[in-house]
Amino acid sequence: MDSDGTQDARGTHPHPVPRPAGPPRMPAGPPAGSWETHTAAPPPNTSQPPATPPRPARAPGMPPLPDGSAFLTWVRTPRPDAAPGVWRFGHRPRPAEEPEVIPxxxxxxxxxxxxxxxxxxxxxxxxxxxxxxxxxxxxxxxxxxxxxxxxxxxxxxxxxxxxxxxxxxxxxxxxxxRWNEIWRRYGLPAWRRAAPADERPPAPEDDPALWNPLRAAGAAEAADRLSTEAHQGLMRDVDHARILRAWQGVRSGRHSLATFTGAVLEDGSAACPHPSGHRDLPGRLARHDLVTGQVRLGTTADDARNPYAYRGTGLALGPDLLGTSLLAVGPAGSGKTGAVVRPLAESLCLHALAGRAAVVVVGAAGAGVGSADAYDVVVRIGNPESVYDLDLYGGTTDPDEAAAVLAEALVGDLADPHPGGDSRRSTTVLAQLLGPYHAVHGRFPSVPELRQLLDGAPGPLGALRQGLQDTGQESLLRELDARERQLAHPADLGGVLADRVALLDRPAFAGFFDTSGQSRPFSLRALDHPVRVRIDLPERGHADASRILARLVLAQFTANVAVREDRSLFAALVLDDATGVVTPEAVRGIQRLRSANAGTVLTLRTLDDVPRALRSPLLGAIGCRMALSGLTPWDGQDFAEVWGKEWTEARDVTDRQIIAETPAGKAVHMLRRVITGNAPTARAVTVRQVERERWSASELAHAVPPGHAVLSLTSVSGEHAPPLLVDLRG
Structure with a gap:
C-alpha cells in the first residue's frame, strides 16, 4: 500500500475515474503545490489505456470568442478593496453611513x-x-x-x-x-453615472493582466504569447489563475524564469497544467472570480438591519473567509446543498485546477455536489463499481497515529462509550493491537481482522502472539499481554469498539477498506497536491456506518493538513450533512485549521444534531456562521447568543391631547376636531441608546424569508462582518 493515496487501480473497471496525469511540460516542475512536486508519477497500469488525456486547446464546454473580448473585459474589470464578503468584481463602494434621503x-x-x-x-x-x-x-x-x-x-x-x-x-x-442635491440627483453627475463605461483598452502599464508583470521582469516573449492568445479567445480565467500561480513560484524562487518562459512559449495558455490535464469544469452553475478567489452566493438584502455599505451588494466567499470554516444550519429544502455547498465545491475545484487548493467533498450518493467529471478521485463507498477505495488508516504507518484517528471515528460521538471510559482509552486499546499486527504483517489489519482482534478471538490473538515471538518483538508482546488481561475486565472497551467496527464489516463493504495492496485506496495525505476528491457515503441502510466514515474523514483531514509540507495550498473539506460528526476532538481540530491554511464547510439540519455541550464551542470555533430560513427558535437562540448584542437608537413617541384654556382656543380645537376627526395632540419624541440582540431567536425563526439566510463572516486576518440578511437566490 503506497502512502500518497494514488495507488494503482483496484481492478478491472473499463471506465476509471480520471486519475492524475503525468508531469506537466515544465522541466523544473509544475506550479507550487502540484502532485508531481512531491511524488513521482505512479507506475502505469498495462491493463488500462494511458491515463494522460490529450490537453485540449481550450476549456471544455467553453468555445473561444474570436477576439477574446469577454476574457479581456473580465480581467480588466476593477476589483476594489471591500469589506469581508462583498463581491469585489465590478463593485462600487457605498458610503459607510446612509445619507439622508429626501423624497x-x-x-x-x-x-x-x-x-x-x-x-x-x-x-x-x-x-x-x-x-x-x-x-x-x-x-x-x-x-x-x-x-x-x-x-x-x-x-x-x-x-x-x-x-x-x-x-x-x-x-x-x-x-x-438643496439645489446641490437637485444637481447631483438629476444633473450632469447622474447622466455620467448612467452613461456606459469607456471600453477602450487601458495603457499597457495600467493593464492588470498577468502578461504585464512578465514583460516587466524580462519575459517579453512569454508575455507576447499570452497576450496574443488572450486576444484570440484561447485563454480562460482558469488559465490566467494557473499561470499566475506558476509565476508566483518563479518570484518566490521555486522555479527559474527560463524554465517558466520555455513552458509558456511551448504551450501558451495551456502551460503548467493541472496533473489531470483539465483546464475548466464542465457546466459551471455559479459565478466565479478567480482573480479575487471569490464565488458569488447571493445578494445582501436592502434591509434596515444590514449595514448601509452592504445593502444591495453581492455576497461572495473565498479562501480568505473559508479559512475560518463555515457552518450552515437549516432544515431540509432550505438551500444548504444547492445554494451553499454546490457553489463552494465548484469554486474550490476551480482553485485546484489553478494549483491553489486541494478539496475533499463528502456527501450522500446523489446529493448534488457536482458530477464525477469535476473530480480527480471519486470514492463511492459501498458501490462495487467504484474505482477508488478509502484508506481506513489515513496512509500512516505509525500505529499510535492510526489508533488515535480510528478511535475518533469509531467512538468519538460517544461522550462515555463505557462507564469510566473515554476516547483516550479507546486509542490505547486500538494501539495495543495495531502495533503488534503491523510489526508482524507490515500492514494494518483489515476490517474483519480488526473485528476479530477486538472481540478477543483466541485464534487471531494466538497467531499474532506467535508471530511476535518468531520476530523477537518483546516490547510488543507486552502490549498484547496487556490487551489480553483487559479482555477479562468488565469495563473493557474492546467490545464497544468491536460493535462499531461491525458496522463496517457488512457485505456491502466487503471489497472496501482493503489493506493487502490489492485495491486503490485514497489517502488524505494527498492533500499536499491540488487534488479534487469526492467521497459518496452509503446513507441508505447504513446511516451509522456513514457517520463513522464522515468522522473518519474529518479526523484524517484535521490530522493531515497540520503536517503538510506545502501550506501554500488551501485545503478544504466540504461535509454535506455533519450529523453525528461533531465531537470534542473535531472542535479542537477545526480550531487549528486556520493556522494551517485550511478550512471546513459543515451543514446541519438543526443544532440538535450536535450534543448540547458542544454547540457553543462549535459556534465559537467556526468563523462564518449561516442560519437559513426555517430555523427553529431553539436553534435561533444559539445563533443569537453567539452574535451578541449591539447598541442601537430607540425612539419613544408619545401623543398628548392639548387642552385649550380660552374660549377662542376651544373654538379652534372644536373646528379642528370637526375637520380632521381627531382631537388636537402634541407629539413628544424620546431618543434612547439601548442594547439589543443583533438578531433575536424569534426573528431568525420567523422573519427570514424563504431562500434567504443570515450570515456572519470572519476572515483569516481577523476582519469581521456583522450578521447579514442575504438573498441566496440573487
Whole structure:
C-alpha cells in the first residue's frame, strides 16, 4: 500500500475515474503545490489505456470568442478593496453611513419655493420697496470723482455690487432649497453615472493582466504569447489563475524564469497544467472570480438591519473567509446543498485546477455536489463499481497515529462509550493491537481482522502472539499481554469498539477498506497536491456506518493538513450533512485549521444534531456562521447568543391631547376636531441608546424569508462582518 493515496487501480473497471496525469511540460516542475512536486508519477497500469488525456486547446464546454473580448473585459474589470464578503468584481463602494434621503417631490418643491423666495427678495430690493439702506456700502466705495452721471467706473462698480448681492441671495436660497442635491440627483453627475463605461483598452502599464508583470521582469516573449492568445479567445480565467500561480513560484524562487518562459512559449495558455490535464469544469452553475478567489452566493438584502455599505451588494466567499470554516444550519429544502455547498465545491475545484487548493467533498450518493467529471478521485463507498477505495488508516504507518484517528471515528460521538471510559482509552486499546499486527504483517489489519482482534478471538490473538515471538518483538508482546488481561475486565472497551467496527464489516463493504495492496485506496495525505476528491457515503441502510466514515474523514483531514509540507495550498473539506460528526476532538481540530491554511464547510439540519455541550464551542470555533430560513427558535437562540448584542437608537413617541384654556382656543380645537376627526395632540419624541440582540431567536425563526439566510463572516486576518440578511437566490 503506497502512502500518497494514488495507488494503482483496484481492478478491472473499463471506465476509471480520471486519475492524475503525468508531469506537466515544465522541466523544473509544475506550479507550487502540484502532485508531481512531491511524488513521482505512479507506475502505469498495462491493463488500462494511458491515463494522460490529450490537453485540449481550450476549456471544455467553453468555445473561444474570436477576439477574446469577454476574457479581456473580465480581467480588466476593477476589483476594489471591500469589506469581508462583498463581491469585489465590478463593485462600487457605498458610503459607510446612509445619507439622508429626501423624497423627490419634497426636494423639487422645496427648491422651487426657495427660488421664488430669492426672486421675491431681489425684486423688493431692486424696486426699492425695502429702502435704500442696502446701497450704503456702494456709496462708500464710489469716489467723489466717479459721482458724475454716466461715469464708466461708477457703472462698473454698481453692476459688480448688484451681481455680488444677487450671488449672495442665490447662494443662500440654494443652500436652503438643496439645489446641490437637485444637481447631483438629476444633473450632469447622474447622466455620467448612467452613461456606459469607456471600453477602450487601458495603457499597457495600467493593464492588470498577468502578461504585464512578465514583460516587466524580462519575459517579453512569454508575455507576447499570452497576450496574443488572450486576444484570440484561447485563454480562460482558469488559465490566467494557473499561470499566475506558476509565476508566483518563479518570484518566490521555486522555479527559474527560463524554465517558466520555455513552458509558456511551448504551450501558451495551456502551460503548467493541472496533473489531470483539465483546464475548466464542465457546466459551471455559479459565478466565479478567480482573480479575487471569490464565488458569488447571493445578494445582501436592502434591509434596515444590514449595514448601509452592504445593502444591495453581492455576497461572495473565498479562501480568505473559508479559512475560518463555515457552518450552515437549516432544515431540509432550505438551500444548504444547492445554494451553499454546490457553489463552494465548484469554486474550490476551480482553485485546484489553478494549483491553489486541494478539496475533499463528502456527501450522500446523489446529493448534488457536482458530477464525477469535476473530480480527480471519486470514492463511492459501498458501490462495487467504484474505482477508488478509502484508506481506513489515513496512509500512516505509525500505529499510535492510526489508533488515535480510528478511535475518533469509531467512538468519538460517544461522550462515555463505557462507564469510566473515554476516547483516550479507546486509542490505547486500538494501539495495543495495531502495533503488534503491523510489526508482524507490515500492514494494518483489515476490517474483519480488526473485528476479530477486538472481540478477543483466541485464534487471531494466538497467531499474532506467535508471530511476535518468531520476530523477537518483546516490547510488543507486552502490549498484547496487556490487551489480553483487559479482555477479562468488565469495563473493557474492546467490545464497544468491536460493535462499531461491525458496522463496517457488512457485505456491502466487503471489497472496501482493503489493506493487502490489492485495491486503490485514497489517502488524505494527498492533500499536499491540488487534488479534487469526492467521497459518496452509503446513507441508505447504513446511516451509522456513514457517520463513522464522515468522522473518519474529518479526523484524517484535521490530522493531515497540520503536517503538510506545502501550506501554500488551501485545503478544504466540504461535509454535506455533519450529523453525528461533531465531537470534542473535531472542535479542537477545526480550531487549528486556520493556522494551517485550511478550512471546513459543515451543514446541519438543526443544532440538535450536535450534543448540547458542544454547540457553543462549535459556534465559537467556526468563523462564518449561516442560519437559513426555517430555523427553529431553539436553534435561533444559539445563533443569537453567539452574535451578541449591539447598541442601537430607540425612539419613544408619545401623543398628548392639548387642552385649550380660552374660549377662542376651544373654538379652534372644536373646528379642528370637526375637520380632521381627531382631537388636537402634541407629539413628544424620546431618543434612547439601548442594547439589543443583533438578531433575536424569534426573528431568525420567523422573519427570514424563504431562500434567504443570515450570515456572519470572519476572515483569516481577523476582519469581521456583522450578521447579514442575504438573498441566496440573487
Amino acid at each position: 423627490a417631490r419634497q426636494l423639487v418643491s422645496g427648491a422651487l419655493i426657495a427660488f421664488l423666495v430669492g426672486w421675491l427678495i431681489w425684486s423688493l430690493l431692486w424696486n426699492g420697496y425695502l429702502g435704500g439702506w442696502w446701497l450704503l456700502p456702494l456709496y462708500a466705495m464710489i469716489p467723489d470723482s466717479w459721482a458724475q452721471p454716466h461715469s464708466f467706473g461708477a457703472v462698473i462698480v454698481v453692476y459688480a455690487y448688484y451681481t455680488a448681492i444677487a450671488l449672495a441671495i442665490m447662494i443662500g436660497v440654494g443652500r436652503l432649497g
